[in-house]
Amino acid sequence: xxxxxxxxxxxxxxxxxxxxxxxxxxxxxxxxxxxxxxxxxxxxxxxxxxxxxxxxxxxxxxxxxxxxxxxxxxxxxxxxxxxxxxxxxxxxxxxxxxxxxxxxxxxxxxxxxxxxxxxxxxxxxxxxxxxxxxxxxxxxxxxxxxxxxxxxxxxxxxxxxxxxxxxxxxxxxxxxxxxxxxxxxxxxxxxxxxxxxxxxxxxxxxxxxxxxxxxxxxxxxxxxxxxxxxxxxxxxxxxxxxxxxxxxxxxxxxxxxxxxxxxxxxxxxxxxxxxxxxxxxxxxxxxxxxxxxxxxxxxxxxxxxxxxxxxxxxxxxxxxxxxxxxxxxxxxxxxxxxxxxxxxxxxxxxxxxxxxxxxxxxxxxxxxxxxxxxxxxxxxxxxxxxxxxxxxxxx
Ligand SMILES: C[S@@+](CC[C@H](N)C(=O)[O-])C[C@H]1O[C@@H](n2cnc3c(N)ncnc32)[C@H](O)[C@@H]1O
Numbered sequence: 382x383x384x385x386x387x388x389x390x391x392x393x394x395x396x397x398x399x400x401x402x403x404x405x406x407x408x409x410x411x412x413x414x415x416x417x418x419x420x421x422x423x424x425x426x427x428x429x430x431x432x433x434x435x436x437x438x439x440x441x442x443x444x445x446x447x448x449x450x451x452x453x454x455x456x457x458x459x460x461x462x463x464x465x466x467x468x469x470x471x472x473x474x475x476x477x478x479x480x481x482x483x484x485x486x487x488x489x490x491x492x493x494x495x496x497x498x499x500x501x502x503x504x505x506x507x508x509x510x511x512x513x514x515x516x517x518x519x520x521x522x523x524x525x526x527x528x529x530x531x532x533x534x535x536x537x538x539x540x541x542x543x544x545x546x547x548x549x550x551x552x553x554x555x556x557x558x559x560x561x562x563x564x565x566x567x568x569x570x571x572x573x574x575x576x577x578x579x580x581x582x583x584x585x586x587x588x589x590x591x592x593x594x595x596x597x598x599x600x601x602x603x604x605x606x607x608x609x610x611x612x613x614x615x616x617x618x619x620x621x622x623x624x625x626x627x628x629x630x631x632x633x634x635x636x637x638x639x640x641x642x643x644x645x646x647x648x649x650x651x652x653x654x655x656x657x658x659x660x661x662x663x664x665x666x667x668x669x670x671x672x673x674x675x676x677x678x679x680x681x682x683x684x685x686x687x688x689x690x691x692x693x694x695x696x697x698x699x700x701x702x703x704x705x706x707x708x709x710x711x712x713x714x715x716x717x718x719x720x721x722x723x724x725x726x727x728x729x730x731x732x733x734x735x736x737x738x739x740x741x742x743x744x745x746x747x748x749x750x751x752x753x754x755x756x757x758x759x760x761x762x763x764x765x766x767x768x769x770x771x772x773x774x775x776x
Contacts, residue, residue: 393669399677403714409759415658418762419457421449421480422464426513428474429454438475441467451742452487455480457762473541478506481756481766484745485649485709486510488737488754488770494518495644496561500554500696503530505537507649512543520619521547522643524557528613535614539583545616552610554648555691558633559610560699561643562620575625581615634699642701650689652710652717653682656765658758660711682716689721697725697732697773705735706771711764713757718767719749725771735770 392410400407408414428434435446435456444462449455457480458464469475486507491497491514502508502523511521525531528551538544550557609630615621621629634642653676654660664672675681693708700706710717726732734752744761745754748769756766 391665393672395673395677396669403716405713406759409757409765410658410661412662414758415662416460418460418658418758418764419447420460420462420464421478421483421763422446422456422458423454423476423478423483423510424456425474425476426454434474438467438469441469449480451744452480452483455483473543476506476509478510479764479766481745481761481763482507482709482711483510484740484743484754484756484763485707485766485768486514486647487739488768489645489647489705489707490739491515491645497521497645497647498561498643498696498699499523499647499649500557500692501525501647501649501651502549503527503534505534507647508534508547509537509541509543511647512538512547515546517546519546519644520561522559522561523547523549524552524554524610525549526551526553528611531613538614538616544614545618548615548619548621549613550610551613553608555688555695557610557695558699559630560632560634560641562624562629562632577623577625578615578621578629580617580622642699642704644701644704646696646700646704646706648692648696648706648708650692650708650710650717652685652689652712653714654711656711656713656756656758656767658764682714686716686721689717690724693721693725694729697729697771700773702773702776704773706773708769708771710767713755713765713767715749718755718769719753722750722753722769731773731775732771733774735772737768737770 392407397407424434439446442458442462442464444458446456446458449457464470464475464477467475491511493516495515496519497511497515499508499511499521503525505523508521508523515521523531523534525534531549531551535549538547550559612621612629655676661672689710696706708722712718726734734750736752737754740754743754745756746760747753748755748767753767753769756763758765
């Protein structure tokens with residue numbers, strides 16, 4: 382039956398077989414669904430409940446904003462509406478962000494004062510939302526292995542003056558070990574003779590730029606985790622200002638019996654992006670053979686699932702006892718989601734899945750493991766996303 386329905390879709394047979402193997406309905410990749418799925422925008426807190434502001438945006442976009450009742454601050458707009466040229470977007474009062482992605486951030490339950498780690502942070506849509514939820518206390522540490530992507534994230538933080546409590550590291554998330562600064566700063570006596578971090582400025586001395594350029598060449602060799610994380614941005618209240626370099630890097634987690642750590646960790650892992658219909662549709666232009674290489678190749682999937690598991694393990698290692706970790710991917714395959722969760726739980730007796738309370742009103746379904754969630758594009762009217770939330774019972 383499924384294959385017959387799928388035959389009418391412009392998808393290669395190998396992809397349809399892949400979907401069937403993963404228990405996915407090929408009809409979700411129907412171009413009609415892609416065209417009818419709305420776009421979502423997130424309004425900055427302080428603006429999201431202002432009727433005047435909503436009306437202003439409606440005039441700017443020349444369309445009606447429909448409030449997403451199940452997700453605070455989110456509105457849907459017709460899929461063809463472009464937001465990038467509007468003043469509200471340019472001023473950082475409105476962001477383009479899929480509602481399912483917003484749900485992954487919301488699931489983390491970030492509150493003011495939390496120390497949050499975003500282990501796969503670039504290009505930063507979720508990081509910006511995390512910072513908005515954090516408000517004026519706590520801290521956020523963003524990590525990504527791709528320097529150019531994290532640099533784009535930094536540009537956004539600077540442009541919208543969002544990064545006051547944030548620091549960004551180019552580093553391998555599978556081995557990143559730096560703890561939030563609040564745990565150790567009190568213990569330091571900052572010696573005046575040592576060079577300390579001054580307030581961040583994009584204009585760095587020539588000597589520093591040269592050193593950074595030399596490091597760029599080796600960023601791609603971060604894989605084995607031997608490379609020191611590279612701090613590419615820090616805000617005035619991120620805890621970095623006033624520390625020496627050795628102090629910054631000493632605050633690291635070296636033992637497995639960690640009783641301090643981050644209150645909240647987001648692992649929005651690298652994946653095949655097959656849950657995004659818009660992404661899959663791009664292969665019509667890129668060529669279906671590219672899709673076979675990037676999504677269907679078993680060897681690549683093995684490498685990816687291994688990476689996802691390692692990111693989850695390390696994120697959990699850096700989580701404090703009683704803290705929460707959200708693992709999310711925009712893949713709908715079991716291998717990158719439930720299998721990773723199952724494997725992780727089997728090796729971590731101190732990890733448990735947590736119910737996502739807010740999800741009772743969300744348009745999603747349970748994953749194959751109870752308490753995990755799947756946003757399926759067909760029923761949720763969002764992009765596809767998998768979410769699992771863990772807590773740490775002991776070190
Ligand atoms: C799904 S994207 C993250 C999207 C991001 N959370 C956002 O909301 O904009 C996955 C990210 O993981 C990063 N990544 C891949 N391998 C990594 C690793 N070993 N350590 C840290 N980041 C990694 C990629 O560079 C990519 O930016």
